[in-house]
Amino acid sequence: MKKYFPRFSFFFILIVALTGCAQTKQYTPQPIGTQYRLGGMPSDIVRVQVNDLRAEKENSEQLIQAIKGQILSALSPEKIAGYRSLYNLQIDIIEHRSFFTLGNWNASTKLRIKLIDPQNNIIENWNAEGNAHRSNMWGYATAKAVSQDAYNIAVADMMSTLSAVSLKKQ
Secondary structure, three states: OOOOHHHHHHHHHHHHHHHHHOOEEOOOOOOOOOOOOEEEEEOOOEEEEEEEOOOOOOOHHHHHHHHHHHHHHHEEOOOOOOOOOOEEEEEEEEEEEEEEEOOEEEEEEEEEEEEEOOOOOEEEEEEEEEEEEEEOOOOHHHHHHHHHHHHHHHHHHHHHHHOOOOOOOO
C-alpha cells in the first residue's frame, strides 16, 4: 500500500490541477469608447433586436443591452421624409466566453447579423467574430480583459460590415 500512495497522490494532484485549468468564464463587456456611425441606417426606420442563443446565458440581459446600446448609438439620426416601412436588424449572440488553456486566457465572441425588410425577407446575413489571447498575468482580471478584447473586435467587425449598408436608397 505504501508504494502506491505517492503515485496515487501525484495523479490526484495532477487531475485537480488540470481540472482547475479547464475553466470558462463569461463577462459582461463595457461599452466601447470608439463612436461608430452607420450613416446609411436611419434610426427612425431600423428596429434593433438582439437574441442570446448561447447555451450558458450568464449575464445574458447585460450583454444584450450592451450590444443593443452600441448599435442604437451608431444609427444615423437623420429622418426620412414620407412614409417608410420599418426594417429589422437582428443580432444573434452565438458565443461570448473566456477560456483558459496552457497558461493563456483566450476569448471568443461570435455574432450573426440579419437585415430583414418590411415584408420579412432577409436582405443580407453577416457573421462578426472576435478572438483574443493573453498570457495569464492577473488571473480572472486577465480573463475579463481578454473577453473585452474579443468583444471589441467582434463589434468592430460588425460595424465595418454594417457601414456599407444604405437603406436610404431603397
